[in-house]
Amino acid sequence: MNRTVIGMMSSYVGLNPCSIDWLWNQAKQPFGQWDRIQILANAERPDFMLMYNFHDFPQVPQRHWNPLKNQRRQKQFIDLQTALEAKRRGVPPERTLFLWREPPLAEIVHKNIATYNQAKPYCHYISGPDDHAPQPDYMPAIWYVNNTFAELEQMPPPPKVKPCSWITSGIDRTANHRTRLAFLQLIHESDLDCDFYGRGLPTWAKASAINNKWYGMAPYYYNLSIENYADNDWYVSEKLWDSLLSWCLPIYYGGSAADKLLPPGSFLRLPSLDEKGLQYIREVTATPDAWYEAKDAIAEARQIILHKLNLVNWLAEYVAKF
Structure with missing residues (x-):
């Protein structure tokens, strides 16, 4: 039976670069399998991509009066875009999911909103646990007890x-x-x-x-x-x-x-x-x-x-x- 492979990218320090076995302890079958899907976080050519608390999106640089600084900023922007595309591994936006886990605390809600907007060119589905998200919803459960x-x-x-x-x-x-x-x-x-x-x-x-x-x-x-x-x-x-x-x-x-x-x-x-x-x-x-x-x-x-x-x-x- 063919399985649909789901890759993952994240800005969590502990998951970057993502280990292949992320979430395997939450799967009911070996090697991260659940029915017809398989979680392979660092798969080379996954069928779907999960952006999990990812916030490292390239920011369009503001223009500076100094042409040399503009050149450096533009090069940095292009480098970040290239790095992001490499992480996406060819998965199109319609098969890319963005799940945000941060609560809308007053001190950071503006950052959450900015991240949702930055994700829109890359992701078809964008969700978070607050009304500002394009798809407000509960966070699917992960856990940190290490039993199988x-x-x-x-x-x-x-x-x-x-x-x-x-x-x-x-x-x-x-x-x-x-x-x-x-x-x-x-x-x-x-x-x-x-x-x-x-x-x-x-x-x-x-x-x-x-x-x-x-x-x-x-x-x-x-x-x-x-x-x-x-x-x-x-x-x-x-x-x-x-x-x-x-x-x-x-x-x-x-x-x-x-x-x-x-x-x-x-x-x-x-x-x-x-x-x-x-x-x-x-x-x-x-x-x-x-x-x-x-x-x-x-x-x-x-x-x-x-x-x-x-x-x-x-x-x-x-x-x-x-």
Whole structure:
């Protein structure tokens, strides 16, 4: 059976150049296969191209009074165009998809809009989790627990030995980031039994760095899944998928997208990032009762993530329309 090959290009540092096995752990068949498609990120001549959080589009240079500078700028522009065409590997715009993952935070929304516009000459389908995107939509699910698809699909709940964890980062570029860090400090200074994991966090957080999120979630009944953006109907990120795939009951702070995508009872709503929110977490995590009550809903949500929301399945459904 002939398979449709999907290549990928991205501006994510960790994916550039893209490794051939990107997303293979999310595919239900070997070598990144899902039904009639195969993910081969660096395939030489793919049938479709996925631009995934790609923002390295050539910018038309502004003219300068100095002719030599104009020549240099024009040459740089042409070089960037040539490099982009090489990355596109001959895939036409009608078979190129652009998926953006950045939330429309007030400080960066203008950059998101500019990127959507820059993608238009190269892509037929341009989507992002905000109303400014040409095709507003939820982000197809990716996750950062490094278990195989088969393991995640078939595993029972792992042993739960601790109440609660939070995996986050020390990024503080926006007001929303700083609110999250202030809540982290509030929890740290309380008597709440919660373990912190992540990179770039302040030293007072006493957080541990981990390479596989599974180890910071699977042994815990509850996980704090706190988005950097919670103000529209589209944005929901891997924070929720990672938690559920690790068989945690997420205590979730985010927008309404999660309510539309997941079954009722599969996560709890954190009311706020303040003393009220802290008290809510304290009451829930005092016993594992809520986790036991939610176990069936968590199991259902996991299968929805793996089979329906999964980016690989999303790509298979998109290609099937051609």
